[in-house]
């Protein structure tokens with residue numbers, strides 16, 4: 001265990017920002033920007049990186065930014081600092097999503113070490129998982145991770161799972177009919193030298209059993225999509241929040257990343273299945289209205305092969321300089 005007594009240096013904060021950029025984001029759009037100011041990091045949503053067709057209200061952008069905020073907090077904690085995250089602290093600047101401030105030194109516990117060790121290893125897997133169920137204590141661990149971030153994570157029972165998969169397949173068809181949907185996917189897919197988007201190797205096969213609707217990122221490819229049989233009864237989790245405002249979306253993103261990192265720690269692979277949450281009429285059907293909750297994410301988890309890490313933009317692309325007026329002040 002280590003304890004640190006001084007404020008984090010700019011270089012420690014920059015390392016934490018680099019960790020934050022490994023967070024998951026819709027189509028790997030990496031829709032975030034950061035500014036280091038003293039012992040705080042400002043986290044911005046980058047309006048130019050919101051997916052205009054799929055994410056009309058910016059909900060999934062803020063979930064993505066929330067995932068980066070959680071990763072930043074965890075990286076700081078791993079570096080020996082407790083932090084405070086103020087969400088939307090300036091009403092006149094709606095793109096400023098959070099200010100994460102290192103408040104005091106804190107013990108690095110074994111739990112923090114284990115969760116932080118998952119940061120570089122976490123990734124989305126779009127391949128078939130083993131036909132093995134996830135043990136109850138592991139599911140409890142994931143539920144606790146969501147609860148720590150003021151959200152609710154529930155496992156769908158067999159009937160709910162089948163209903164959610166059915167809704168997801170229907171939503172996938174509806175999204176394909178949305179003007180611009182396929183072109184938008186194509187814009188965020190590919191490979192080559194780009195530092196964002198979903199590379200070809202991460203796309204994965206279609207489900208030969210036509211049950212698990214993994215989003216097809218190779219829509220416009222001239223090659224036929226390979227097909228493999230996925231596990232017929234996947235473990236499906238639903239992440240929900242009490243409200244459905246912008247701060248709830250950021251909270252959902254923080255919870256999403258905490259759950260995904262806990263899953264990675266426990267040896268699980270995961271795939272978000274967002275199509276049913278992206279069609280408002282379907283989203284309402286994902287949860288019993290009596291629960292008083294709104295679904296933010298649907299996840300498939302299981303034991304599967306490692307897929308690999310997708311690219312990220314370099315720090316120089318996401319780190320904003322200090323505005324002129326603040327430059328004279330010490331930032332170390």
Ligand SMILES: Cc1cc2nc3c(=O)[nH]c(=O)nc-3n(C[C@H](O)[C@H](O)[C@H](O)COP(=O)(O)O)c2cc1C
Pocket residue numbers: 022023024025026027028029060061063064067122123124125126197198214215271272273274275308309310
């Ligand atoms: C809000 C949100 C929604 C997502 N929805 C899907 C989805 O529907 N299908 C999918 O395959 N991946 C989905 N993802 C995963 C992203 O595509 C993935 O995080 C991104 O490509 C970066 O890859 P990585 O997770 O391997 O780092 C989603 C991620 C986020 C944050």
